[in-house]
Amino acid sequence: MSTNTIRLICPSLRCRAILTAPAAARGKAVRCGQCGMRVKVPDAAAPVKAGPAAAAAEPPAK
Numbered sequence: 001m002s003t004n005t006i007r008l009i010c011p012s013l014r015c016r017a018i019l020t021a022p023a024a025a026r027g028k029a030v031r032c033g034q035c036g037m038r039v040k041v042p043d044a045a046a047p048v049k050a051g052p053a054a055a056a057a058e059p060p061a062k
């Protein structure tokens with residue numbers, strides 16, 4: 001399961017807008033549409049852990 005967008009929360013405590021950035025923006029910065037603050041897009045996947053560990057936790061379909 002892969003997503004093309006990354007969800008971020010604006011770090012500004014007065015804003016806290018939920019932003020979406022394209023996966024291509026990883027490691028770069030996007031601008032918050034609400035307050036204009038630059039938000040760095042993390043290199044890793046979205047805040048929700050959905051890495052190999054999660055996949056391994058699921059039993060293989062038979």
Ligand SMILES: [Zn+2]
Nearest residue numbers: 010015032035
């Ligand atoms: Zn903001």
